[in-house]
Amino acid sequence: MNVLDFVSAFFSDSAHWQGYDGIPTRLSEHLGYTLEALAFAAVIGLPVGLVTGHYGRGGNALSLIATAGRALPTFGLLVLMTMLIGFGMLPVMIPLVVLAVPPILVTTYEAMRSVDPSPVDAARGMGMAETRILLQVEVPVALPLILGGLRSAAIQIVSTATIAAYVSLGGLGRYIIDGLYQRDYEKVVGGASLTAGMALATLAVFWAITKVTVSPGVRRSA
Amino acid sequence: MAVDRLSLEIPDRSITVLVGPSGCGKTTTLRMINRMVEPTEGTILIDGVDSRQQPVNILRRSMGYVIQNAGLFQHRTIIDNIATVPRLLGWSKDKSRARARELMERVGLDAALAKRYPYQLSGGQQQRVGVARALAADPPVLLMDEPFSAVDPVVRKGLQDELLRIQEELGKTIVFVTHDIDEAVKIGTMVAVLRTGGRLAQFAPPAELLSSPADAFVEDFLGADRGIRRLSFFSSAGLDLLTAPIVAVDATAEQIAARADAGAPYLLVTDVDGKPLGWSEPGRLTAGRIDRGQLLSHGRPFVAGQESLRAALDCAVLSPTGWAVAVDGEGRAAGVVSQQAIGEAIRGAHEDSVGPAKVLR
Ligand SMILES: Nc1ncnc2c1ncn2[C@@H]1O[C@H](COP(=O)(O)OP(=O)(O)OP(=O)(O)O)[C@@H](O)[C@H]1O
Numbered sequence: 001m002n003v004l005d006f007v008s009a010f011f012s013d014s015a016h017w018q019g020y021d022g023i024p025t026r027l028s029e030h031l032g033y034t035l036e037a038l039a040f041a042a043v044i045g046l047p048v049g050l051v052t053g054h055y056g057r058g059g060n061a062l063s064l065i066a067t068a069g070r071a072l073p074t075f076g077l078l079v080l081m082t083m084l085i086g087f088g089m090l091p092v093m094i095p096l097v098v099l100a101v102p103p104i105l106v107t108t109y110e111a112m113r114s115v116d117p118s119p120v121d122a123a124r125g126m127g128m129a130e131t132r133i134l135l136q137v138e139v140p141v142a143l144p145l146i147l148g149g150l151r152s153a154a155i156q157i158v159s160t161a162t163i164a165a166y167v168s169l170g171g172l173g174r175y176i177i178d179g180l181y182q183r184d185y186e187k188v189v190g191g192a193s194l195t196a197g198m199a200l201a202t203l204a205v206f207w208a209i210t211k212v213t214v215s216p217g218v219r220r221s222a
Numbered sequence: 223m224a225v226d227r228l229s230l231e232i233p234d235r236s237i238t239v240l241v242g243p244s245g246c247g248k249t250t251t252l253r254m255i256n257r258m259v260e261p262t263e264g265t266i267l268i269d270g271v272d273s274r275q276q277p278v279n280i281l282r283r284s285m286g287y288v289i290q291n292a293g294l295f296q297h298r299t300i301i302d303n304i305a306t307v308p309r310l311l312g313w314s315k316d317k318s319r320a321r322a323r324e325l326m327e328r329v330g331l332d333a334a335l336a337k338r339y340p341y342q343l344s345g346g347q348q349q350r351v352g353v354a355r356a357l358a359a360d361p362p363v364l365l366m367d368e369p370f371s372a373v374d375p376v377v378r379k380g381l382q383d384e385l386l387r388i389q390e391e392l393g394k395t396i397v398f399v400t401h402d403i404d405e406a407v408k409i410g411t412m413v414a415v416l417r418t419g420g421r422l423a424q425f426a427p428p429a430e431l432l433s434s435p436a437d438a439f440v441e442d443f444l445g446a447d448r449g450i451r452r453l454s455f456f457s458s459a460g461l462d463l464l465t466a467p468i469v470a471v472d473a474t475a476e477q478i479a480a481r482a483d484a485g486a487p488y489l490l491v492t493d494v495d496g497k498p499l500g501w502s503e504p505g506r507l508t509a510g511r512i513d514r515g516q517l518l519s520h521g522r523p524f525v526a527g528q529e530s531l532r533a534a535l536d537c538a539v540l541s542p543t544g545w546a547v548a549v550d551g552e553g554r555a556a557g558v559v560s561q562q563a564i565g566e567a568i569r570g571a572h573e574d575s576v577g578p579a580k581v582l583r
């Protein structure tokens with residue numbers, strides 16, 4: 001049996017489409033983890049990146065934090081957090097957020113730095129307040145890059161959120177871990193392809209968001 | 223120190239140009255006016271009031287600001303770029319846009335460009351948008367930092383003419399930074415020549431700058447041909463134009479013969495409306511059979527009385543016969559004048575040039 005057979009067997013089994021272990025349930029759990037982790041990471045990463053980028057200070061500190069964040073092994077962090085806090089949502093969220101903050105932070109900072117300084121100078125000279133300059137002059141131009149950072153963070157979260165299953169939570173990781181444990185390869189492959197599909201869907205969603213929110217006047221560089 | 227103890231009184235409703243070599247502190251001086259740079263010492267008075275008396279953003283909204291590469295907002299359409307300051311002042315969207323449309327017309331931008339984005343415009347058009355944006359809230363003061371230095375000479379000349387026209391119509395107080403002395407002389411009512419450290423080398427009307435530079439630095443900065451450039455300030459009205467060496471293309475043999483000795487070695491042939499066609503030696507003209515293709519080019523004529531002696535001299539120098547052709551406002555030949563006669567007029571003008579009037583260039 002090859003992989004494609006596994007895939008078709010998994011998806012054609014009607015038992016996989018209902019109940020607490022059904023595809024809709026696991027997908028929505030996975031989506032929930034992803035959105036929650038992405039929201040937390042954005043709430044931390046975006047403001048810090050925007051403000052440091054606007055003032056052009058703290059770039060070195062940022063890249064240090066980002067490198068440290070990237071160096072932390074996600075799985076190790078999960079185990080550590082679970083041992084410290086116990087089972088639950090929080091020990092899963094922490095490693096996912098730690099994973100997602102660096103790309104958001106660094107890309108947002110870089111995006112703000114890459115904005116042409118002359119419109120900013122013109123805006124200041126016209127008497128625009130700093131917050132307005134940040135939100136109405138710099139962000140619209142930096143937006144394609146900022147969204148690019150959010151997109152890579154989102155994709156990393158989608159593929160890494162499978163670890164939730166190690167600590168008895170749901171999500172698509174359930175199929176992979178249970179499948180491996182039960183030597184049910186159909187399930188493993190099914191779970192993996194669902195995760196991959198969700199990553200592709202994430203790409204599509206970000207493409208659509210970019211299309212809608214970025215002004216046609218902004219030459220896309222991302 | 224970028225600018226050291228500069229003291230300058232900028233006249234109302236006129237164009238004051240700051241000119242000087244790179245790094246001499248022109249930009250710094252300009253940016254002190256709208257407090258983009260805060261002076262460590264001293265004050266800037268606007269209508270007698272210290273500029274620090276009002277909130278900085280209120281001050282800046284009362285001054286248009288134009289920079290080198292226009293600095294347009296690439297994510298906004300042209301019309302919304304221009305409407306920026308009115309929007310900041312709390313005008314409604316419709317009112318701001320109506321105002322922006324008005325300004326597009328004023329600076330010579332086609333209304334069809336309103337919905338375009340900055341990248342879809344040429345450099346010259348972008349610069350016009352920058353000027354329109356600065357004028358949008360009708361500020362009494364306009365600050366311009368090398369606004370035309372990134373466009374080609376032809377477009378630059380157009381923008382300069384446009385600025386002079388706008389200034390004439392609106393009577394703004396303009397402070398204009400450039401490193402191009404020609405530009406300074408052309409558009410300035412008053413020109414401040416700065417040297418390194420923002421020290422004032424000379425502050426004078428352009429004609430005075432050209433006729434009597436304060437020192438070797440200013441003279442050097444004006445360049446080798448300041449004498450020629452100064453001719454821009456003398457009107458061609460005083461030239462003695464000869465009308466005798468002009469014949470129409472349909473002239474009779476007697477007319478041609480009568481004008482052959484009219485004081486010029488060549489005759490200027492015009493069409494039946496009196497517009498110049500070209501030069502010819504009298505002997506080569508046969509009545510009724512004048513071949514336009516055989517005529518020598520008359521070059522670019524100057525408009526008598528309206529253009530300067532510099533234009534007249536330029537026409538004479540470029541003319542294959544050494545004679546310049548003067549035309550009236552409609553382009554009809556008004557007379558011809560030799561290099562020699564222009565030279566005499568120049569000498570005469572220099573003699574009584576105590577306060578030469580500024581004429582169109
Ligand atoms: N932000 C700044 N901080 C400190 N020094 C500055 C700053 N900006 C400019 N300078 C210095 O001040 C001096 C004057 O600079 P300024 O930009 O006013 O010159 P400029 O006359 O406009 O020159 P250019 O024709 O090249 O634009 C220069 O020596 C420059 O190095």
Ligand SMILES: [Mg+2]
Pocket residue numbers: 248249250367
């Ligand atoms: Mg400068």
